[in-house]
Amino acid sequence: MLKAYVQLQLIIDELYNAHDKAVANDDDEDASLLVSRADRLYEEAENLNLVISELEEK
Structure with a gap:
């Protein structure tokens, strides 16, 4: 799950960067x-x- 979280963060960063370019x-x-x-x-x-x-925590 941690790997998915990290990959999701990378995608989010790319979307925000694309937003800035737009x-x-x-x-x-x-x-x-x-x-x-x-x-x-x-x-x-x-x-x-x-x-x-x-x-x-478990």
Whole structure:
């Protein structure tokens, strides 16, 4: 699960970087979509991190 969490973080970083590039190119529609997906995956990653932490406590 930790490997999946790390990979998810890398994807999130790539999405935020793509968002920044879209903003720089005045592509507001793509920027909005990218940041929305990144934010959603960030929430999922945080939930996964909680599960990992709970399992480590056992």
